[in-house]
Amino acid sequence: MDNYEKNWENALGELELLISKANFTTWFKNTFIAEENDGNIVVGVPNAFTKVWLEKKYDDKITSALESVLSKSNLQVIYRVESKGKSTNVSTKPVDQGIKKITPVYNSNGNSEKVINKFGLNPSYKFNSFVVGPGNELAQAAAHASAQKPGALYNPLFIYGGVGLGKTHLIQSVGNYILAKNPEKKILYINSEKFTNDFIFAIKRGQTDQFKEKYRSVDVLLIDDIQFIAGKEQTQEEFFHTFNALHQNNKQIIISSDRPPKAIQEIENRLISRFEWGMIADISFPDLETRVAILQMKAASKNYNLDQDIIHFVAANIQENIRELEGALNRIIAFHELNNTRPTLDSVKSILGGLSTNPKKAGLTSKKLLGVVAIFFDIHMDDLLGASRKKELVVPRQISMYLMREELKASYPNIGRDVGKRDHTTAMHACIKINKMLEINDKIKNDVAVLRQKIYE
Amino acid sequence: MRIICTQENFNKGLGLVSHIANKNSNLPILNNVLLKAEKEGLTLITTDLEIGIKVFVRSKIETPGEFTVDAKLLNSFVSLLPRENIEVNLEEGNLEVKTKNQETTINGMEAEDFPLIPDIDKENEVNISGTALRKSLSQAIFAASLDTSRVEINAVNFVFKKDELVLAATDSYRLAEKKLKIENDKEANLIVPLKTLQELLRILGEYENQQVKIYFNENQIMFAFDGVELVSRVIDGKYPDYKQIIPDDFSTISKIKVSEFVPAIKSVALFCKQGINDIRFSLDSTKNELVIATASSSMGTSTAKVPIEIKGEDNDIVFNYRYLLDGLSNMSSDEVELKINNNASPGLIQPTNDKNYKYLVMPIRQ
Numbered sequence: 001m002d003n004y005e006k007n008w009e010n011a012l013g014e015l016e017l018l019i020s021k022a023n024f025t026t027w028f029k030n031t032f033i034a035e036e037n038d039g040n041i042v043v044g045v046p047n048a049f050t051k052v053w054l055e056k057k058y059d060d061k062i063t064s065a066l067e068s069v070l071s072k073s074n075l076q077v078i079y080r081v082e083s084k085g086k087s088t089n090v091s092t093k094p095v096d097q098g099i100k101k102i103t104p105v106y107n108s109n110g111n112s113e114k115v116i117n118k119f120g121l122n123p124s125y126k127f128n129s130f131v132v133g134p135g136n137e138l139a140q141a142a143a144h145a146s147a148q149k150p151g152a153l154y155n156p157l158f159i160y161g162g163v164g165l166g167k168t169h170l171i172q173s174v175g176n177y178i179l180a181k182n183p184e185k186k187i188l189y190i191n192s193e194k195f196t197n198d199f200i201f202a203i204k205r206g207q208t209d210q211f212k213e214k215y216r217s218v219d220v221l222l223i224d225d226i227q228f229i230a231g232k233e234q235t236q237e238e239f240f241h242t243f244n245a246l247h248q249n250n251k252q253i254i255i256s257s258d259r260p261p262k263a264i265q266e267i268e269n270r271l272i273s274r275f276e277w278g279m280i281a282d283i284s285f286p287d288l289e290t291r292v293a294i295l296q297m298k299a300a301s302k303n304y305n306l307d308q309d310i311i312h313f314v315a316a317n318i319q320e321n322i323r324e325l326e327g328a329l330n331r332i333i334a335f336h337e338l339n340n341t342r343p344t345l346d347s348v349k350s351i352l353g354g355l356s357t358n359p360k361k362a363g364l365t366s367k368k369l370l371g372v373v374a375i376f377f378d379i380h381m382d383d384l385l386g387a388s389r390k391k392e393l394v395v396p397r398q399i400s401m402y403l404m405r406e407e408l409k410a411s412y413p414n415i416g417r418d419v420g421k422r423d424h425t426t427a428m429h430a431c432i433k434i435n436k437m438l439e440i441n442d443k444i445k446n447d448v449a450v451l452r453q454k455i456y457e
Numbered sequence: 458m459r460i461i462c463t464q465e466n467f468n469k470g471l472g473l474v475s476h477i478a479n480k481n482s483n484l485p486i487l488n489n490v491l492l493k494a495e496k497e498g499l500t501l502i503t504t505d506l507e508i509g510i511k512v513f514v515r516s517k518i519e520t521p522g523e524f525t526v527d528a529k530l531l532n533s534f535v536s537l538l539p540r541e542n543i544e545v546n547l548e549e550g551n552l553e554v555k556t557k558n559q560e561t562t563i564n565g566m567e568a569e570d571f572p573l574i575p576d577i578d579k580e581n582e583v584n585i586s587g588t589a590l591r592k593s594l595s596q597a598i599f600a601a602s603l604d605t606s607r608v609e610i611n612a613v614n615f616v617f618k619k620d621e622l623v624l625a626a627t628d629s630y631r632l633a634e635k636k637l638k639i640e641n642d643k644e645a646n647l648i649v650p651l652k653t654l655q656e657l658l659r660i661l662g663e664y665e666n667q668q669v670k671i672y673f674n675e676n677q678i679m680f681a682f683d684g685v686e687l688v689s690r691v692i693d694g695k696y697p698d699y700k701q702i703i704p705d706d707f708s709t710i711s712k713i714k715v716s717e718f719v720p721a722i723k724s725v726a727l728f729c730k731q732g733i734n735d736i737r738f739s740l741d742s743t744k745n746e747l748v749i750a751t752a753s754s755s756m757g758t759s760t761a762k763v764p765i766e767i768k769g770e771d772n773d774i775v776f777n778y779r780y781l782l783d784g785l786s787n788m789s790s791d792e793v794e795l796k797i798n799n800n801a802s803p804g805l806i807q808p809t810n811d812k813n814y815k816y817l818v819m820p821i822r823q
Contacts, residue, residue, distance in 0.1 A: 048575035
């Protein structure tokens with residue numbers, strides 16, 4: 001809250017005591033201090049009716065309230081018809097400075113002390129800091145196109161991909177891009193959980209109208225992690241109506257999720273079909289070159305100089321998650337800044353050595369893995385390990401064997417033994433089959449990706 | 458306060474102002490009409506804080522004064538009174554209404570709490586014939602969006618140019634533009650709320666052959682005629698740049714008689730899909746024929762042929778028939794021109810006798 005707002009709030013607090021509630025809400029709605037210099041205060045009012053009324057009826061009350069708040073005397077109060085969004089340069093100045101002050105802090109110490117603006121957007125998420133590689137090319141291009149022509153090209157745009165691959169970065173970039181081009185656009189970035197909470201809150205308070213107004217009056221709606229509305233029927237219905245209202249008016253909607261629409265369980269078909277209406281783009285794991293580029297960009301943004309071979313080493317060793325990549329970089333920087341030394345390949349190896357003995361990864365056993373798979377597919381452990389060759393058991397079984405091979409680096413005979421005392425050739429066959437299926441079957445590909453995350457949780 | 462007035466005058470004035478005195482839960486006094494008796498006569502005032510209406514009522518003022526009472530109530534009451542003189546007194550904080558055989562006391566509120574209608578300086582003044590304004594406005598207003606959440610198109614765009622006033626309205630599916638010759642040297646681009654103009658049309662309907670004066674500044678617009686003053690806020694925003702969507706050239710230009718066109722559309726429309734309202738128009742330049750047919754059917758199919766004059770290529774386009782009928786009913790011409798390019802770009806309808814009116818409809822893409 002800037003100074004003007006605070007002062008005006010305080011003045012309103014005094015005025016509220018002097019004026020009847022009906023008059024107060026009618027005449028002081030959408031008023032604000034637009035300008036202040038020496039003895040003059042300009043109060044912005046929404047329309048000419050309010051202007052005349054405040055001038056004729058409440059001028060002395062307003063003046064004395066402001067005088068006592070600002071502890072000044074002989075104030076001159078002027079009223080001007082103006083809307084809050086586009087007040088004069090003078091009043092927006094302090095806000096700009098505020099952001100500038102905080103941003104360098106964010107850059108220099110690398111802490112993710114986030115600056116969130118009023119639309120829920122983090123201004124550091126921009127297209128030019130998004131590294132494009134083969135895994136996210138399509139998603140980036142679609143997002144960029146939507147940002148240039150909101151509502152016109154891909155509406156809705158549905159972006160999905162695993163944890164820490166840049167979905168949030170991408171959709172926030174759209175928001176920041178549109179806002180930079182046209183600061184008057186109303187943009188709302190929100191995750192689906194916040195949407196649910198807002199909705200529940202609105203119902204509790206009986207303020208569903210305000211809720212609708214809030215969500216249906218935006219120009220661009222960015223919803224993150226939509227999968228969390230699975231199983232929440234009322235929320236889904238409300239979201240469905242919000243979606244329709246916006247879509248009908250050609251307002252851009254961008255949705256992200258950790259899996260494609262069809263794979264989100266417990267979500268209504270009408271929502272799924274709407275998600276699939278516009279454009280669906282996936283973000284998959286970045287390849288080595290992309291990871292190198294990401295590290296270079298992150299290091300540059302933190303003003304830290306790292307040798308190429310160190311960057312390559314880090315990129316080669318951390319493969320699947322950009323957040324982990326950034327974490328590793330932060331560790332390297334923190335370690336060397338504390339010890340005041342230059343990073344070398346050896347020192348980096350020893351730091352990241354700690355990473356590979358990551359307790360999470362070390363804690364994984366074949367038993368735990370099988371347990372996660374059984375829960376994920378909602379089948380019994382005995383069935384998973386048993387002899388039945390029903391299709392709904394065989395696929396999970398094969399996926400378990402594949403994951404044991406890939407994630408635990410277990411030998412085929414060991415895998416066979418752990419999964420219901422099977423032959424090692426069965427395990428080999430399973431791995432080959434899943435490998436093949438990954439290329440042609442999106443559902444399996446997605447299940448495997450989700451399971452990969454789950455087994456380490 | 459003591460006023461004597463004929464029932465006709467009082468009733469007419471109340472009828473004009475009481476419409477916008479709406480139930481406002483925040484400020485109950487907005488339901489009321491302000492009776493302001495000054496030496497010159499009685500003025501009735503109502504407002505909803507976006508629009509303000511003042512109507513002067515000819516009457517004999519014995520004692521000046523002012524008071525407010527529920528507008529709808531007073532209006533309904535006065536309309537039932539016989540056509541004779543009415544005496545209105547302010548007695549002990551209540552309004553007393555007397556006729557020969559009836560005495561009534563109405564509770565009200567002090568005039569002091571009634572909102573003030575903002576004055577507008579008379580610097581920008583434009584004169585326009587009431588009949589022309591009314592006709593032109595009704596030719597544009599029906600195309601305006603009814604969606605109150607989109608304030609800038611829930612309105613009509615008034616563009617004042619040298620000797621011209623351009624009115625435009627759109628709901629983003631169709632657009633109506635009317636140019637109107639006026640004497641004027643001011644330049645301005647205003648967005649006037651739909652509600653204001655509906656109110657204006659309603660009031661203008663009660664008068665004939667009036668000269669309307671329009672005053673405006675960047676926040677306000679006022680229409681004044683014959684003792685009536687209607688003040689409204691204007692929308693603070695930018696009207697969509699609609700000029701760019703009106704095509705300059707058309708590949709098919711046809712002339713159609715409205716009396717043949719409208720019944721054909723209406724009859725075929727009975728069979729189109731509810732809610733989509735799609736009807737296909739096929740123009741055949743060799744047969745000089747327009748074929749109107751259901752584009753997607755649920756109840757059956759229907760085809761109608763209308764003889765027309767065609768210049769240009771054969772063409773095929775699907776429109777929402779409601780939009781067409783809306784436009785055709787405002788053409789005030791026996792014959793219209795339908796101009797199209799292809800099934801993806803908007804079609805233009807114009808009366809053959811009035812090049813200053815354009816009605817543009819977006820096609821439905823199949």
